[in-house]
Structure formats: structure tokens, C-alpha cells
Amino acid sequence: MSRYRIPGHGRVDHGAPVSFIFDGKTYQGLRGDTVASALLANGVHLMGRSFKYHRPRGTVTAGSEEPNALIGTSRGPGRFEPNTRATVQELRKGLVTESQNKWPRLSFDIGAINDRAYMLFSAGFYYKTFMWPKSFWDKVYEPFIRSAAGLGKSPTENDPDRYAARYLHTDLLIVGGGPAGIASALVAAKSGARVVLVDENPEMGGALLSDPSVMIDGAPAWEWLDTSLTELRAAGVRLMTRTTAIGYYHQNFVGLCERLTDHLDTPPADAPRERMWRVRADQVVLAQGALEKPLVFDGNDRPGVMLAGSAQTYLNRYGVRVGDNPAVLTCHDSAYHAAFDLADAGSRIAAIIDTRRDVRPDLTDAAAQRGIRVMQGHTATGTKGRLRIKSVRVNPVQDDAVGKPVEIACDALLMSGGWTPSLHLFSHTKGSLAWDADSNTFLPDRRTEACQIAGAGRGLWGFGPVLEDGVNAGLAAIEALSRSGNPRDLPVQNDRLGTGVSHTELPTDLSAGKAKAFVDFQNDVTAKDLRLAVREGMRSIEHVKRYTTNGMATDQGKMSNINGLMIAADALAKQPPQVGLTTFRPPYTPTSFGAFAGYLRGQTFQLTRTTPIDPWAEANGAVFEPVAQWRRGWYFPKPGEDMHAAVARECRATRASVGIFDASTLGKIEVAGPDAVEFMNRMYTNPWTKLAPGRCRYGLLLGEDGFIRDDGVIGRLSSDLFHVTTTTGGAARVLNMMEDYLQTEWPDLNVWLTSTTEQWATVALNGPNALALLKPLVEGVDWDDFPHMSVAECSVAGLPARLFRLSFTGEVGFEVNVPARHGLALWTALIEAGKPYDICPYGTEAMHVLRAEKGYIIVGQDTDGTVTPQDAGLDWAIGKAKPDFVGKRSLSRPDIVAKGRKQLVGLLTEDGSKLEEGAQIVLDPNQPLPMKMVGHVTSSYDSAALGHPIAMAVIEGGHDRMGEVVHIPMPDGVRRARITSTVFYDPTGERLKA
Amino acid sequence: MLLIHCPYCDETLPELEFAYAGEAHIARPVDPSALSDEEWRDFLFIRTNARGTHFERWRHIHGCARFFNAARDTVTDRFLVTYKAGESRPDLTVKESAE
Numbered sequence A: 001m002s003r004y005r006i007p008g009h010g011r012v013d014h015g016a017p018v019s020f021i022f023d024g025k026t027y028q029g030l031r032g033d034t035v036a037s038a039l040l041a042n043g044v045h046l047m048g049r050s051f052k053y054h055r056p057r058g059t060v061t062a063g064s065e066e067p068n069a070l071i072g073t074s075r076g077p078g079r080f081e082p083n084t085r086a087t088v089q090e091l092r093k094g095l096v097t098e099s100q101n102k103w104p105r106l107s108f109d110i111g112a113i114n115d116r117a118y119m120l121f122s123a124g125f126y127y128k129t130f131m132w133p134k135s136f137w138d139k140v141y142e143p144f145i146r147s148a149a150g151l152g153k154s155p156t157e158n159d160p161d162r163y164a165a166r167y168l169h170t171d172l173l174i175v176g177g178g179p180a181g182i183a184s185a186l187v188a189a190k191s192g193a194r195v196v197l198v199d200e201n202p203e204m205g206g207a208l209l210s211d212p213s214v215m216i217d218g219a220p221a222w223e224w225l226d227t228s229l230t231e232l233r234a235a236g237v238r239l240m241t242r243t244t245a246i247g248y249y250h251q252n253f254v255g256l257c258e259r260l261t262d263h264l265d266t267p268p269a270d271a272p273r274e275r276m277w278r279v280r281a282d283q284v285v286l287a288q289g290a291l292e293k294p295l296v297f298d299g300n301d302r303p304g305v306m307l308a309g310s311a312q313t314y315l316n317r318y319g320v321r322v323g324d325n326p327a328v329l330t331c332h333d334s335a336y337h338a339a340f341d342l343a344d345a346g347s348r349i350a351a352i353i354d355t356r357r358d359v360r361p362d363l364t365d366a367a368a369q370r371g372i373r374v375m376q377g378h379t380a381t382g383t384k385g386r387l388r389i390k391s392v393r394v395n396p397v398q399d400d401a402v403g404k405p406v407e408i409a410c411d412a413l414l415m416s417g418g419w420t421p422s423l424h425l426f427s428h429t430k431g432s433l434a435w436d437a438d439s440n441t442f443l444p445d446r447r448t449e450a451c452q453i454a455g456a457g458r459g460l461w462g463f464g465p466v467l468e469d470g471v472n473a474g475l476a477a478i479e480a481l482s483r484s485g486n487p488r489d490l491p492v493q494n495d496r497l498g499t500g501v502s503h504t505e506l507p508t509d510l511s512a513g514k515a516k517a518f519v520d521f522q523n524d525v526t527a528k529d530l531r532l533a534v535r536e537g538m539r540s541i542e543h544v545k546r547y548t549t550n551g552m553a554t555d556q557g558k559m560s561n562i563n564g565l566m567i568a569a570d571a572l573a574k575q576p577p578q579v580g581l582t583t584f585r586p587p588y589t590p591t592s593f594g595a596f597a598g599y600l601r602g603q604t605f606q607l608t609r610t611t612p613i614d615p616w617a618e619a620n621g622a623v624f625e626p627v628a629q630w631r632r633g634w635y636f637p638k639p640g641e642d643m644h645a646a647v648a649r650e651c652r653a654t655r656a657s658v659g660i661f662d663a664s665t666l667g668k669i670e671v672a673g674p675d676a677v678e679f680m681n682r683m684y685t686n687p688w689t690k691l692a693p694g695r696c697r698y699g700l701l702l703g704e705d706g707f708i709r710d711d712g713v714i715g716r717l718s719s720d721l722f723h724v725t726t727t728t729g730g731a732a733r734v735l736n737m738m739e740d741y742l743q744t745e746w747p748d749l750n751v752w753l754t755s756t757t758e759q760w761a762t763v764a765l766n767g768p769n770a771l772a773l774l775k776p777l778v779e780g781v782d783w784d785d786f787p788h789m790s791v792a793e794c795s796v797a798g799l800p801a802r803l804f805r806l807s808f809t810g811e812v813g814f815e816v817n818v819p820a821r822h823g824l825a826l827w828t829a830l831i832e833a834g835k836p837y838d839i840c841p842y843g844t845e846a847m848h849v850l851r852a853e854k855g856y857i858i859v860g861q862d863t864d865g866t867v868t869p870q871d872a873g874l875d876w877a878i879g880k881a882k883p884d885f886v887g888k889r890s891l892s893r894p895d896i897v898a899k900g901r902k903q904l905v906g907l908l909t910e911d912g913s914k915l916e917e918g919a920q921i922v923l924d925p926n927q928p929l930p931m932k933m934v935g936h937v938t939s940s941y942d943s944a945a946l947g948h949p950i951a952m953a954v955i956e957g958g959h960d961r962m963g964e965v966v967h968i969p970m971p972d973g974v975r976r977a978r979i980t981s982t983v984f985y986d987p988t989g990e991r992l993k994a
Numbered sequence B: 001m002l003l004i005h006c007p008y009c010d011e012t013l014p015e016l017e018f019a020y021a022g023e024a025h026i027a028r029p030v031d032p033s034a035l036s037d038e039e040w041r042d043f044l045f046i047r048t049n050a051r052g053t054h055f056e057r058w059r060h061i062h063g064c065a066r067f068f069n070a071a072r073d074t075v076t077d078r079f080l081v082t083y084k085a086g087e088s089r090p091d092l093t094v095k096e097s098a099e
Ligand SMILES: [Zn+2]
Pocket: B006, B007, B008, B009, B010, B060, B063, B064, B065, B066
């Protein structure tokens, strides 16, 4: 056992040693240790290198606010995690950890040269240093920054762990299981309210765990803690430890992240690693306590320099003395108690250096009793020691004059710059803060949510006042819940009350310009950086923050915000509230992506919609592509075929005989009711009044702005019933738009809209033999009166069907709709009946080629939300005689009728090469850069039917440029292409009449 | 996540069930062809972009599917009131003084 561990002391299990690895070396700790406390027990302070200067760093804190001691942890394959705080990671058997930002090793680091090159890295270095010469960026600066900076290494494998998520509804959520939170819970639980108490630590108790010297309600602190927690459990309070309230959102919605397995030696096989709780609470009590501030002086980041309260935590909670002869540097009474506790535990306190001239006599007396020298009215002006502090340079200060220095030898320096209420969650709610000039800190002011703030979180100090405040917050919460409760007296003996003052940088006799006095340890921001930012013109604290990166690291400025503000305000010669505080944002502490994703990953990240025919496609070797949320058969390769060969074969077979295609994903909406035709007239550009039942028509839907939103063939089944089809991706949008007009603009119309997309399976047959194949299977259709663009309710292969005669290929075509449960039966019946015709299943790629050969557009591919019917060459689909329809007025807007709009045309390259979709088009390839781009390629395919590639494009004034040559600059040279009609194949439509 | 009161279901439900649908009380002109280009432009594109109380439309899309109106404070994100489509803009000054 190391001499730094005090046998029997603290809350760790002295009978349960746990071994772990840090940087390849095996160490022993105890059950209940964190990695940080176990390393300190082994005398190890050096735990990492800093982000920018690679300065050696040790742990500064004992909690989740730790900026320095960031380590990589590994729990086996795929389970590496960077930037874990050593102060939070609990020890477990076999834990493997490593330090970060070091090369080749922690004790000797090449990158520490950055420390000497300080000038390069001062405030705003991102914006200044690397600007010149420009050519150095790629080759010199960026590789250097990338190798030198950054926090930890990203994991390279998929996270194999499970993450869970749950909702929780409760009357009262209390955040923080310290004395204030426990006191609130005690009174609230008595009222019968449902109460949840959460704390980020492995056990409840908060500051009581770090400072057990007081007596509460007649019992020693830890005894009172046990009794109280037993009482809460008995009252049904839900106590959640290892649970961090990460964000506080509207209407008392609080996110909690619960860590379930990282502390276990052998987690159960299927146990989730973390669980995200989404809590809705009627009332919230925030009892988050306060965070200690560092003091800002040269060398305040040397390993061994840490917060006094944290040293007290290591001592009382973990039984670890952080040094044999620590010095204490403070401007607050609280650090005296850290010194006393350590002295009582056997450390020799080198000195208590207090910046204040006047200190409470009972504190100086207590120090004298222990033989501790107190140096009042002194400042610290430097530290020495390469990888661990060896001494601190101390000077007297008299009327702002800094006197001669003395060196005080020490192996640790415990600092306290006072305490900052932890207001992060309160700030998430946009609760306003008020500057308290007495304590030099912000306190919670106007609340926006149903919450109470209790204890040190609103600036109180001492267990007595905090407990009383917790009781009052609990009572206020239950009163707000319309319940009644009784006050509870929690008398405290031996309370350690205290006050302090606040500082910017500590005064020094040395050049302030040479001082490395850190404000933000994690981002390596010094006081000098902050002053430089102000000198260079930054006035708002938000600008200072971004220019220096102060408070922007993963600790969210928990330690640095107030010191940064005080220094910036001083430099601006303003009061801190005039400079303002930067915004705290969720999450409170770094949170794994897994916890946010929860169950929504892999197969459950987004649902995959499949059609009833999907199993056949899968069994027959389809290659799939995602379309909206659907999985669609892309092409059906035969053995040895690549995509190009398969698609060409599918296209040829369809044009030669018959192809079969699963069109079930088409959106379908039934428009029914006495006013259905009027509704259709108002929604779609086309005229519908004269469309007879049994006929169908291509429908074009515009937005009110006149741009194409959707299209599809629409069948009229009876005078009051339309079967509308939409694009696959547009189904929900179109229904939403229809409902919007029907509900809010034309509520007088008697119409019902029903989504039937998934009620029907749709199979398309196309090709010269489609009719011959289909005819014998159909009953109930009068073929003498069933021309192109007809629809009938009939039976196909013995199944009830809606049969459309239409074509998206230019061949004779049909779409057979049957109830979805019959989809697969229909498909297999058609495949069977098609064998004599060499029926060929084709996928979405062949469908795209076949339609492009005919110049049929795909909304969203050939249009982009700025294309009008005229632009797309679809003027013919507009019912010009109709008085009104959605978008009609916009078609005569000045911008829409102006010359030079981009219009849809065909393109054929002169060299017969295939163009790239999205490629930009220019008129003159010899013009200087940047060239004037007049349009882009929207569709491009190899056409088996034509024997050469074809393309569609939108080009400025394209309709008036027929036959002209345009140019498409590509990486391998400029292509020439001639503008043509979009109809490449069978322009007269002979094949439809076959 | 906000809680939103659907005036049709008369229930207060999570934001996930709802979809935003733009500014409220912008009626489509009865005869768009009678509007000048400028009037039509204003109808199409010009919105209030309020700082403070904003009258807007929501749809209870994963519930009753009805469109309704709401007054929401864009600074606090707080819903002041929701009401059925077709109802006129509520007088919020009266409501506030009554509280
Ligand atoms: Zn509803």
C-alpha cells in the first residue's frame, strides 16, 4: 500500500484491491476509486498533455468538470473511448487506460516544442498564424496542426454496445443528490408526491462525501446520509445514481443519461451500457451545487496544482493524500478546511498563502494549533518542477506593490479562487442571471420554467444554510403541486461556513506578458490571450470566447467562464454584467452518441418499407436501391452480368416483348365525394370535368408559386371517385397539401381524402406483347372500349383489380392494382403467364432509362422546385380555360414569363460519350474562369434502344436553342453536346397504338 | 420537446405528433386573377417574421390530422393559445389581463 493511501479512511473498500493499467503499467487501486484517485494514491499526478502546448498536466479536480486528466479507456474490441475523465471513470478489474496528446511518451513529448513557440499559438492563432504564405497551408500548417492538436483519438470501429431509452413522468425531479437535494426530497416525499432524485456520482451525498466533519440532526454526516437515503427509499423516492441531467428543455423536459455498466468488472452480456431518460416533471428542483474556481497565475497548470476542495475530496472520499507537503493558495475560507483535514491526516502543510490581508481569527488560530504557517496578503507568482510541482514562488503584496519573492518547497499546491454556482441547467431554460457584486458571481434570477433552485447552486455556503434552503425548495415544489408538507429542522453542528474574495490574475512582480497563467486548461487559453483579444478589438464576451476558444472545450468552461469574464471585463474596464456571460448549452457533460441514438441504429435507424413483391425480388437476385423510405429492386442481374449489361438486357426485352415491373411504391390517394371533381379541378393544373369515368389522365400538381410539385396518372372510377397516383417520394407531401387546402381553404367542399398507397400492390406490364399476355387473365373489361389511358375495376388472374392502361415506357402498358395481400400472387401469376413471351422483370434503373428515352420527366430529378410547366415543356397539361387552380396566378408572374429561364431539353454528345448527371453546362468553353454556367444535366443514361447515350438538361432559354451546341467542362476535357427534343425514341408514339 | 394542445382532440401532447405549417391567417384570395403582381407576390412570399407573439398553423399530423392555429411567443417558444382553423385571431391582451 502506497504511503499516500490512508488505511481505513474514505468510502473506498480497503479490503478489495483492483488492478488496472495506465500507459502500459499495472497499478493497484481499491474498489470505489476513480482512475484519478487510484493514480494519486500511487503518487502519480502526471496524467496527460495539454491540447495546444502539450504541457504536462495532472488532475485539477475530483469531478466531472475535470479539464486535464482526459484518458482513453478500452473495454475490449470496439470499446475504446477517448477523452474519458479520469476523475469520473470508476475503477474496475482489468481496466486499460492511456494518456493522450503525447508522443513518444507522456514524460517526454516532442510536441511540447509548441510550448516554446507560444507566439504562434496565442489568441486568434487560427485566424492569423496560418494565413501566409498561402501555399504553406496544405503542406506545412495543416498537417502540423492536425498532428499536434486535437483531443484523443477517435475510435475506429462500430460501437458494439447497446443503448437504451425510456420516458419518465413524475411530479418532482430533483437534480443533485447533495445536502440540498436530499433535504428537498425528504420533505417532498412526505407529501405523497412522486419524487425522482438524480446524481451524476456513483453514490448520493454530494459535498457531504468530501467533507464529513459536520453533525446533522445530531448524527455524524455520513450516518445522517445513510439514514436519510433509507428514509427516501422507504418513501418510494426513485434514487438514480451515475445519472447526469444533461439538458433542461421546454416545459420541464429534462434529459438524463444513466451509465449502467462502465463500472462493472463483467457487465451482463445483453445489458445496455447507458440509458437515456426523457423526463417530464411537473416541478424541478435544481440542487447542482457549486464548482470551485482556479486562481490565475504563472504556472498554475503544473502537475500537482489542483483545487483545494478536490484535494479534500480525494482525502475524505477516497482516503488519498495528494501530497506529503502541499502548499495552499487561496482567497476563500474553504481551503483552510482542506489544509486542516490534510494536516490531520499526516501531510505537512508547507504554508497557507492567502491573498487576503484579513482572515477570520478562528481559521488562523486553527492553523496555528496545527503548526501551519499562514501568509496573509500574499500572491503566487510562479511554480517550478518539470513533471510535478517542486516549489511555488510567493510574494507579499502591500497596496498593490508586489514585494520580494520567496520559494516555498511543496509537492502539491491546493488552490481556491472561490466558488461558482453551477447554473448550467438553469441557463438551458433561458432563465436570466443577475450579477452579485458581493460574491462576484452570477446568481439565478428570473425563472422561465416551473423550477426551484436550492443550496450552493444559488450562492449559499455552509451545510446549515444549504440544508434549510433545500427544505424550503422542497416545500415550494410541493406547494406548487397543490400538496401540503411540513418544514423540517435539520440542525448542523461544526458547520464550516466561509466567504472569500475574487480575483482576475494574481498580482505579480514579473512580466505579465511572459506569464503562462491558464484560464481554460483544456483549450490552453491564458489570461494574456484574453487581454490580447480585447486589445485586438473583441468587445463582446461571445467574440472573446470564439477568438481565444476560452470555454469552448468539452468541459464547457465549467472552471474558466467566470475567470475569463472577470479578466475580459477588467481589460475592457467594464463591470462583468455589462460584458455578459456566454451561453451554456446542453449537454452538461460530454455524452456518448450511443446514448442519444438509443435503439435507433442499424435496422431501426430508419424503417425500410418493402412491397408485397419484395420477397420475390430478393429470391431472384435483385440488387436493391433505397427510394424515399422504400427498398426497390434496382436491377436483376443474371450470372456474370454487371449493372450495365443487366439494365441493357431489361430495356431490350421490354421493348422487344414484355417487361414486368413492381410499381407498388407509387403514392396513391383516393379522392371521393360529391365535390371530388371540383376539388381535382382546383388542385391539379388539368381539367377534370370532362374526363369520363373509366378514363385516366396525366395530372400535374403545382405549388401556389407555380413550380412543379408532383405528377402522376389519375383515373376517374366514377363521377365522384378519383384514383390519384403520386411519385413514390411525394405521396405524404401531396396528401398533406391536399388536406391543407381542403381543411383550411375550401372546407365547404364535400370531399374525403384517403391514403391508399399501401392498400394496393401495383404491377406494371410494358411491351408489344403486354396486351396479349394480359388479356386471357382479365375478366370484366370491354377491350373494344379500353384504349390507352383507360381504367377499369375488374379481375386479373382471379384477383379483384383496378386495371390502368397507361405507359411510362412508350410501349403498350398496363398497371394492375390488386389489394396488397394479393400482390405476390398477381406477380407470380403474371410471370408464369409471361413465360411464352420471355417476360423480363426489370428494376428502377431500366424504368428510368425507358422513360428518359421518351422524355418523361421524374419530378425531383428533372425538376428542382424552380421549374414551371412551361420550363418542363408541359404546357399541354394546363387547363387554360379553368378560372383557377393552385399555382395558376403565378404562371403569369413577371419572373415566370421572363425570357432566359432554364428549360428542359434533350442533349446528345457529339463524341457519343455519356454525360455525368449534375454536370454544369456553359456556352463558351474558352471564357475566363469563373465561367457563366447556363444549366446542368438532370438525367443521363446509355440507351440500348438507340445505341448511344442520351441526356436531359435544364438550360437557360433551352427551348429556343434547339440544334445549338453547348459545352460541358469535365475533369478530363470539355464535352460538346447538341440540344435536342427530350423525346428520343418513337417521337410520333406509334408503338402505343400497336 | 414542446407540449402542444390540439383544439380538436382537446389534449396536450408531445411536439412529435405535430407538424408546423407556416404563418396563420393568410387566406388564399378568392380570385387570384384579380390581384396585381405585387399583391400576389405579397400573398406568396411576405411573412411577418415576428419577434414575440406569432400566429401560426400546426397540424396534428400523427393524431387527428387536423390543421389548427396557435399563438406562440418566438422568444420564449411558449404557446399562448391554440384554436381551431377558421376561428378568428384571439384577443391575447384580454387573456393576459384575466390571468
Ligand atoms: Zn388532434
